[in-house]
Amino acid sequence: MSLTRLCALADLGPDKITRVEVEGRSPVALALADGGAVAFDDTCPHADESLSQGWVEDGRIVCAVHFAEFEIGSGKAHNAPIGCGRLRFYPTEIRDGAVHADLAD
Amino acid sequence: MLHVKDPIGANLDRPLAGEDFRAAERFLYTEARLLDAENYTGWIALVDEDIRYWMPGMETRRRDDKRGPYAYGEMAYFDDTYAELKVRVARYNEPSAWADNPATRHAHIITNIEAYETNDPTLVAVFSCFTNVRNRNEKDQDVIHGRREDVLRRHGAGFRLALRRIFTVHNVLLSKNLNTFL
Amino acid sequence: MCKAGRPDMKPAYPQAGSYPQFADLVDTERSQVDRKVFHDEAIYQAELRQIFGRAWLFLAHESQIPGAGDFVRTKMGEDDVIVVRQRDGKIGAFLNSCPHRGNRVCMVDAGKKARGFICNYHGWSFGIDGRLVGTDGKVYDTDPDFEKHAITLTPVAQVASYKGLVFGTFDPNAPSLADWFGPFTWYLDVMLDNDPEGTEFIGGCIRSEIECNWKFPAENFVGDILHAYWTHQSGAQAILGGGVDLGPQYDERAFQASIYGHGIETNLDKTGNTKTLGYPELVDYVFSQYDKAKDRLGETRARMVGAISSCTVFPNFSFLPGQATFRVWQPKGPNKIELYTWTLVNKSMPEHIKELYRRGTMMTFSPGGVFEMDDGENWEYCTKANEGWVTRHQPLHYALGISSKIDAPDLPGHIHRGSLNDANQRYFYTRWAEFMRFDNWSDLMTAETAPPAKAAPGVAAE
Known part of the structure; x- marks a missing residue:
């Protein structure tokens, strides 16, 4: 497992979604949930909008643009427009106060 | 006991048949004829003293809105007991009920009648549609369309109105008032 | 239009004018009102401009929209308005008209926990704060001249509450609600x-x-x-x-x-x-x-x-x-x-x-x-x-x-x-x-x- 450092845990806030640029791949989004940090693709699987405009509500990531909701962990889509796929989540680990994720394919 | 906020308990696999159905149908037509004639005293004589008579306001809501287009306990046109219906009848019978003097011309058109047994042998469930036309003075015309869900209580050879749910197709009532029963 | 420059999408709040000839129809000396004020179309249009365009108008009761995203739709004069509770607890109000082609973005009377309002025409999507958050997600975002951040549902210029009753005015220069009362x-x-x-x-x-x-x-x-x-x-x-x-x-x-x-x-x-x-x-x-x-x-x-x-x-x-x-x-x-x-x-x-x-x-x-x-x-x-x-x-x-x-x-x-x-x-x-x-x-x-x-x-x- 190869971990990529994304940001300091202190940079994350309740309910909000933080976008992190990662060299060589599409941006990753981070949010606080389940007592820790969760990492997922920032690009909404529906229409390429940034999920960092959205928020966390009742265990789901909510896209602010067309209001699809994704279950944290499984990424299963609810209330989504036609053609919206599953949101991909990545395993995370906190090391030295920073959030790391395994972004391997 | 049925409540006006709930569906009327029709057993759709047990429709009323023959003379029983015709009696239920005749009840609705008689009621409409009395209302057309502004015979409110005659009409309320067909009403059970335990009546609940409800016509909620109809809102436009998103399909996924759990509240739906109406909610019991919120704003309504009618949510009456027998005592409250009697107050309305008392007003109609006053000569100074100006919205009815000169008289309003009414046509209560009742269609799409279906009648079913309920789990209570003394009660039957009846669905119908209505078009209510009121016209007064030269050309003041108001038309209301909607559906009704009634519970009729068996009473001798006929029925009494025990419960009525009225759902119009209108969001904004296209009338200045509602000087009739539906 | 053929020169095709960039649009100025700033919300516009029309200014009031002066109609002394209409004002004179109210004769305070004789305690009379000219019937023209009740039927004349030009006077009605002046009312929309002079009165409904700048008075504080009743919008809603705060209890109707207790949570973030709760909203009701109402009118200010003949203007259709969405009144919606913001995520910070304040109340916002916006013209219910998409800045793209003008279509309504909210068709319903009321609702709970709206995420925002999406126009049915081209999918322009507005947050509950009125900002354009996205369009179809494909075409506009690839247009280098598209200025998404300059576009918003027009906010009602001022919104304020008095003991639970929410009022709004289209006039940025109107006095406070307290002064209005x-x-x-x-x-x-x-x-x-x-x-x-x-x-x-x-x-x-x-x-x-x-x-x-x-x-x-x-x-x-x-x-x-x-x-x-x-x-x-x-x-x-x-x-x-x-x-x-x-x-x-x-x-x-x-x-x-x-x-x-x-x-x-x-x-x-x-x-x-x-x-x-x-x-x-x-x-x-x-x-x-x-x-x-x-x-x-x-x-x-x-x-x-x-x-x-x-x-x-x-x-x-x-x-x-x-x-x-x-x-x-x-x-x-x-x-x-x-x-x-x-x-x-x-x-x-x-x-x-x-x-x-x-x-x-x-x-x-x-x-x-x-x-x-x-x-x-x-x-x-x-x-x-x-x-x-x-x-x-x-x-x-x-x-x-x-x-x-x-x-x-x-x-x-x-x-x-x-x-x-x-x-x-x-x-x-x-x-x-x-x-x-x-x-x-x-x-x-x-x-x-x-x-x-x-x-x-x-x-x-x-």
């Missing part, structure tokens, strides 16, 4: 602040259509209790078992008060209006709360809580204290309104008391109500009669009680003795004329309808 809040508090826990609306809104000019119902509620005696005999007979009795309580212990065109007529009989709802239990309840209200509001206002009384907040928001019906007369051209009605109760009331208010307003002031039923036709024919060319040139009489003005140092505003009086209606039309005449708030807030200076307006009565 002035000491009239002393009277609003009779309904809004007779209990420490405040008020709420019962859910839902009943809406109906009346073919009348919006000013007839507004003037009726601002100060025409006299009509009840004739118009509402049948309803009073049905509910109370007797006609309306014009006893001394309408004269000796009654008054009309007007401030900036807002007006209330009231007597001090404690429960006259509440009685007409038809439930003795409600009357007992109002009596049982009297001492508490008196501690809070003083004797005069405590006696008003359930009294025979009616009120209009200029221009088109009205209510009946004691009967708990609150309503807006939404203009739809010079000859039509949509009437929106709600029922207001104190949060602290027991559920069965709230339920009796709901049923009581349904029985009385609702399209099928035994009182309201007889109002609409009067207002329709007050309006329709002016189709006659000669008829429309005839004078109208607004002169009841022209010598009844009193000082009343304990009561804020312009006070007239007795509630059977045209005084508030004269002030209402005077205010209307001020809005037609003046293009600026400095003149508007110091004109004739402004409250007279009193020793301690609003508290003198305590």
Whole structure:
């Protein structure tokens, strides 16, 4: 497992979604949930909008643009427009106060 | 006991048949004829003293809105007991009920009648549609369309109105008032 | 269009003008109003600009939209507006019209927890804060000239609350809501602040259509209790078992008060209006709360809580204290309104008391109500009669009680003795004329309808 450092845990806030640029791949989004940090693709699987405009509500990531909701962990889509796929989540680990994720394919 | 906020308990696999159905149908037509004639005293004589008579306001809501287009306990046109219906009848019978003097011309058109047994042998469930036309003075015309869900209580050879749910197709009532029963 | 530069998408708030020729149709010297104000299309358009384009207008009760994303749709004049609770708890209001092609972005009357509002036409998506958050997500985002961040639903210029009631104005230069009311809040508090826990609306809104000019119902509620005696005999007979009795309580212990065109007529009989709802239990309840209200509001206002009384907040928001019906007369051209009605109760009331208010307003002031039923036709024919060319040139009489003005140092505003009086209606039309005449708030807030200076307006009565 190869971990990529994304940001300091202190940079994350309740309910909000933080976008992190990662060299060589599409941006990753981070949010606080389940007592820790969760990492997922920032690009909404529906229409390429940034999920960092959205928020966390009742265990789901909510896209602010067309209001699809994704279950944290499984990424299963609810209330989504036609053609919206599953949101991909990545395993995370906190090391030295920073959030790391395994972004391997 | 049925409540006006709930569906009327029709057993759709047990429709009323023959003379029983015709009696239920005749009840609705008689009621409409009395209302057309502004015979409110005659009409309320067909009403059970335990009546609940409800016509909620109809809102436009998103399909996924759990509240739906109406909610019991919120704003309504009618949510009456027998005592409250009697107050309305008392007003109609006053000569100074100006919205009815000169008289309003009414046509209560009742269609799409279906009648079913309920789990209570003394009660039957009846669905119908209505078009209510009121016209007064030269050309003041108001038309209301909607559906009704009634519970009729068996009473001798006929029925009494025990419960009525009225759902119009209108969001904004296209009338200045509602000087009739539906 | 063929030069194809970038658009300026800044929200626009039209400026007011001045229409002295319309203002002159209200003849304060002779207590007359020219019928033209009730039927003329050009005057109606001027009303949209001068009055509905800049007055503070009633939008909602805060209790209707308690959580983030909760919203109702309503009108300000003929403009469709979404009123929505923000994630920080504040209330925003926006024109319900997409800045792309103008389509409505919200088709429904109300809802809970909206994520935002998406236009059905091209999928432009707006947050509950009105900002454009995205479009289709494909095409516009690849257009380097598209300035997404410059685009928003047009915000209502100012939104503010007074004790649970939310108002908005399209005029960025309008005075604060507090200044707009002035000491009239002393009277609003009779309904809004007779209990420490405040008020709420019962859910839902009943809406109906009346073919009348919006000013007839507004003037009726601002100060025409006299009509009840004739118009509402049948309803009073049905509910109370007797006609309306014009006893001394309408004269000796009654008054009309007007401030900036807002007006209330009231007597001090404690429960006259509440009685007409038809439930003795409600009357007992109002009596049982009297001492508490008196501690809070003083004797005069405590006696008003359930009294025979009616009120209009200029221009088109009205209510009946004691009967708990609150309503807006939404203009739809010079000859039509949509009437929106709600029922207001104190949060602290027991559920069965709230339920009796709901049923009581349904029985009385609702399209099928035994009182309201007889109002609409009067207002329709007050309006329709002016189709006659000669008829429309005839004078109208607004002169009841022209010598009844009193000082009343304990009561804020312009006070007239007795509630059977045209005084508030004269002030209402005077205010209307001020809005037609003046293009600026400095003149508007110091004109004739402004409250007279009193020793301690609003508290003198305590």
